[in-house]
Amino acid sequence: MSDSTRIRIRPGGPDDAVDILGMLDSAVAWMNARGNTEQWGTTPYSQRPGGVARVERYTTENVPYVAELDGVPAGALVLDSGPSPQMPIAPAGEPERYVRLLVSDRRYAGLGVGAALLAHAAEETRRAGVELLRVDCWAGGGGALVAFYERNGFAPTERFLSGDWPGQVLARRVG
Numbered sequence: 163m164s165d166s167t168r169i170r171i172r173p174g175g176p177d178d179a180v181d182i183l184g185m186l187d188s189a190v191a192w193m194n195a196r197g198n199t200e201q202w203g204t205t206p207y208s209q210r211p212g213g214v215a216r217v218e219r220y221t222t223e224n225v226p227y228v229a230e231l232d233g234v235p236a237g238a239l240v241l242d243s244g245p246s247p248q249m250p251i252a253p254a255g256e257p258e259r260y261v262r263l264l265v266s267d268r269r270y271a272g273l274g275v276g277a278a279l280l281a282h283a284a285e286e287t288r289r290a291g292v293e294l295l296r297v298d299c300w301a302g303g304g305g306a307l308v309a310f311y312e313r314n315g316f317a318p319t320e321r322f323l324s325g326d327w328p329g330q331v332l333a334r335r336v337g
Contacts, residue, residue: 293337
């Protein structure tokens with residue numbers, strides 16, 4: 163059985179907040195171990211001011227999905243109807259779904275968890291009768307994260323700065 167067939171995506175909820183925080187904390191540690199301290203900083207997400215509350219909002223006010231690999235939470239994605247109001251990103255000017263969070267447990271890196279979650283987001287967007295799916299990401303570090311989204315069907319649109327953090331908005335038509 164291939165890794166992608168072992169991935170099951172289910173709706174998430176408040177009970178998943180602890181697992182999502184764990185994934186975010188492990189992602190920060192993983193990035194830092196590879197010399198990336200700019201994308202998400204060096205403080206574990208669960209210890210950042212407002213970090214726990216943000217994840218709780220993601221699981222109650224937005225639309226969370228959890229990818230499980232052999233029954234174990236391996237990744238999470240949160241959809242919303244637009245970008246975060248805290249980010250300097252203009253609304254699309256048409257109905258859209260927006261990926262507010264995509265994270266995978268680094269123990270399952272390379273097994274297609276993120277790609278499966280993005281494919282699920284595209285299908286959920288299409289099912290809702292919406293044609294535009296957007297995401298923003300860190301544009302530093304040689305553009306590897308932007309390239310990941312491009313490999314998953316997204317095209318870069320506008321770049322932005324949030325303070326000194328370089329970001330890239332990407333869009334995918336799903337209609």
